[in-house]
Amino acid sequence: MxxxxxxxxxxxxxxxxxxxxxxxxxxxxxxxxxxxxxxxxxxxxxxxxxxxxxxxxxxxxxxxxxxxxVRKRMVLTPSLFGLTSEDVSFLTSDGKTLRGWFIPATRPKGTIICCHGYPASREQVLPRVRFLHADYHLLLFDFRAHGESDGRLVTFGLREVRDVEAALGWLAQDPRTKDTPIGIWGYSMGAAVAILAAANHPEIRAVVSDSAFASxxxxxxxxxxxxxxxxxxxxxxxxxxxxxxxxMDYLANSPETQVAHLSAALLVIHAREDEFVPFSHAERIFARAREPKKLFPVTGSHTAHGTADPSLYEDEVKRWFDTYLRRQGFADTMIPSGR
Structure with missing residues (x-):
């Protein structure tokens, strides 16, 4: 036998x-x-x-x-862009050690958590968010099972919410960031995670969702x-x-259902020609969100949009964070939703 x-x-x-x-x-x-x-x-x-x-x-x-x-050695680092950074790590509620960079600002208006897409790492988003460094502390980290962080499984947003919660915990303990208003920027899967996390954490006051899927x-x-x-x-x-x-229940925990519980100001960025996540996903998320919100269509593909004139993208994102991360709150600074 x-x-x-x-x-x-x-x-x-x-x-x-x-x-x-x-x-x-x-x-x-x-x-x-x-x-x-x-x-x-x-x-x-x-x-x-x-x-x-x-x-x-x-x-x-x-x-x-x-x-x-596939885990790869970090090629793009903050020092290549002339930025000073610190290597940081923090533990999730289910025991995963996440690793990232903290890029401090000299005179910060707030702190922004930056979330990468799938399958990637924090170096994917570094070139896209570095323009925010002049006015904001930046925290870039690798989601579980990505980059240099621990983990064996990718859950496309559901357990990754715990990763953002761990990042919030780290910010709450660091004296440089604990009293600053918090925003979050995410790309693709990271944008979906940003919406899911912000829906349950009102301390996140502004969200920029770039190319998120609705479901x-x-x-x-x-x-x-x-x-x-x-x-x-x-x-x-x-x-x-x-x-x-x-x-996990992906139907009950999708961005288009959870965005209705979002109290943060939401900027939805999406390429009309996105070949991976159709533009209709952005419209569905925007339709379910509460004010203040704005839909900002851009040209290009899923991975290369807003590159024809980066200043338009950067100005829109910075304006959103500047408006809704004002220390007195955003109740008196609401701007009407737009498409």
């Missing part, structure tokens, strides 16, 4: 991530069908093969998506569009596996 007690390294990793259990629960069904004495009808065999192929496709692509991106389940369906009509089944299966393995 073969010895099944020894697992390969790959199976061991699957077991650690909880994927092997899901696979093994479905494997007996396949063997039961194969061991049947009677020959299965052709249509039934085709259907079974299609279902198993779809399951395998979702399992493999989902596994690759939630695993950490992650919708992004899953869009990802599987190469499957044609089967994309809906693949998306449903992926959401089921997400609930099974991550114990």
């Amino acid at each position: 073969p010895d099944h007690s020894t697992k390969t390294a790959g199976m061991q990793q699957w077991d650690e991530d909880g994927l092997l259990e899901v696979y093994q629960r479905r494997r007996p069904c396949y063997h039961w069908c194969v061991r049947k004495g009677k020959k299965m009808p052709l249509a039934a065999r085709i259907l079974l093969d299609a279902v198993l192929a779809l399951f395998l496709c979702v399992l493999v692509t989902g596994y690759l998506a939630v695993r950490p991106p 992650f389940p919708d992004m899953i369906t869009r990802f599987y569009r190469f499957l044609g009509p089967a994309k809906y089944a693949a998306s449903a299966l992926a959401r089921f596996l997400g609930r099974k393995l991550l114990h």
